[in-house]
Amino acid sequence: MNSQSENWYYNPSLKKVLIFSAVWLIGNVLLVLSTTDFLKDSFFGNVSFLILLMMVMSTVQTGKLIHNYLRTRTTGN
Helix, strand or coil: CCCCCCCCCCCCHHHHHHHHHHHHHHHHHHHHHHCCCCCCCCCCCCCCCHHHHHHHHHHHHHHHHHHHHHHHHHCCC
């Protein structure tokens, strides 16, 4: 029996990786646009810690999802 449960996060398909990558990209672009007042202000001048934390954590989780896809894709052959 596997030590990891077989779910969409530990064993993602290419379709799920592409969907979550698109959602990550759109979400981070919208966060940057909202914090910079549609690029009128500097991003680093007025960024709040909570928004920066949300962007970093979503980037880390999306990176882990892509890593899980690459790991299961290369060992599954």
